[in-house]
Amino acid sequence: MTHILLQEAYVLGRIDKGVKCRVSGCGREAVRSLSTEKVRSAGLNVSSSERRAYLCKEHYKEYKKKTKKDKQLEKWRYSG
Numbered sequence: 700m701t702h703i704l705l706q707e708a709y710v711l712g713r714i715d716k717g718v719k720c721r722v723s724g725c726g727r728e729a730v731r732s733l734s735t736e737k738v739r740s741a742g743l744n745v746s747s748s749e750r751r752a753y754l755c756k757e758h759y760k761e762y763k764k765k766t767k768k769d770k771q772l773e774k775w776r777y778s779g
């Protein structure tokens with residue numbers, strides 16, 4: 700199963716070890732860095748003044764869920 704872990708690490712990449720999730724109240728290790736603006740527009744409460752917001756696995760999942768919903772809404776809007 701080692702190759703799966705390596706693959707995951709490669710995909711997630713570019714996060715320094717020890718970087719924490721920037722969602723307020725969360726202190727888990729970050730796995731993803733995204734633009735703070737994007738994360739905020741997805742409804743996550745990021746306590747960061749930096750351009751990049753770091754998200755832990757759980758909050759990244761939440762972010763993905765919310766952006767997926769937005770995309771679906773867009774589709775609806777355009778099809779109507």
Ligand SMILES: [Zn+2]
Binds near residue numbers: 721725754755756758
């Ligand atoms: Zn988090």
